[in-house]
Amino acid sequence: MSKHENIHEEIREQQKKLKDRTFREKLSYFWDYYKVHTIVTILVVIVGSIFIRDALNAKEQAFSAIMLNSYGHEYQEMFQNDFAEYADIDLNVYDCVIDTSSTLSYESMSQMDMAVSQKITAMSQTEGIDVMVSDNAPFANFSSGMMFVDLREELSTAEYEKYEPYFYYIDAALIGVEKELVYDEEGMPVIVDESIDHSDPSTMADPMPVGIYLTDSAKLKEWHCYEGFEESPIFGFVFSSGQKEKGHLFLEYLME
Incomplete structure (x- = not known):
């Protein structure tokens, strides 16, 4: 007897066993033999429905x-809703995301810190971020990897004159130059040289403006961002941004 015939014979035998049983007995029999398949099928349907719903929405x-x-x-x-109104973004049609929850510290470099750093790097490669605002250490680290555009090429003449007093500079002459690792007293590598004054281009061989200090930003105060920080956070246009116009509006919004 072939394998195909064996399967049909087994099905007939199962049908004979169920023929004279009550509905409850049939249901119990079905559950005993097919509960794993049933659960898997239900889960597949649920997960598939979620994916379809998310895709449609x-x-x-x-x-x-x-x-x-x-x-x-x-x-x-x-914060998101206020800027969306300012930039005339219809939230019924489009998403406007301003992530104020992500944190990154180089002091301990925990798994969470590593995950956030990798997330930002990955998003910057795929047009996932238009703008980043940060305190000095992360901004210095990401700017050394050329994550932010040269403001001399990005800003209009009027914008350049308006924001030049607040520029954050990196030394383009040091980009790509390998540096010997320096370790702190606890044996941790020093990721960022805190002694560099990024507001002073005169100390650099080839100063390149890549950020703007958000000094006394009323909007940051309104939305309780960077409260208690002694230094101003820094704004940068991400090189891969697909929404440059909205990025400029966001800078204008923050610097009102």
Whole structure:
């Protein structure tokens, strides 16, 4: 007898066993023999439904910003809605994301810190971020990897004159130059040289403006971002941004 015939014979035998049983007995029999298959099928249907729902409800991203180490997560939704209104973004059609919850520290470099760093790097490679605002250490680290555009090429003449007093510079002459690792007293590598004054281009061989200090930003105060920080956070246009116009509007919004 072939394998195909064996399967049909087994099915007939199972049908004979169920023929004279009550509905409850048939249901119990079915559950005993097919519960694993049933559970798997239900889970597949549920997961598939979720993916389909998300795909149907997905909105095109109109703008995305990361406010790294801002600690303003409690006000993120109001922040997003306020800027969306300012930039005339219809939230019924588009997404406007201003991430105020992500944090990154180089002091301990925990698994969470590594994950956030990798997430930002990956998003910057795929047009996932238009703008990043950060305190000095992360901004210095990401700018050394050329994550931010040269403001001399990005800003209009009027914008350049307006924001030049607040420029954050890196020394382009040092880009790509290998540096010997320096370790602190606890044996941890020093990721960022805190002694560099990024507001002073005269100390650099080839100063390149890549950021703007958000000094006394009323909007950051309104949404409780960077409260208690002694230094001003820094704004940068991410090189891969697909929404440059919205990025300029966001800078204008923050510097009002």
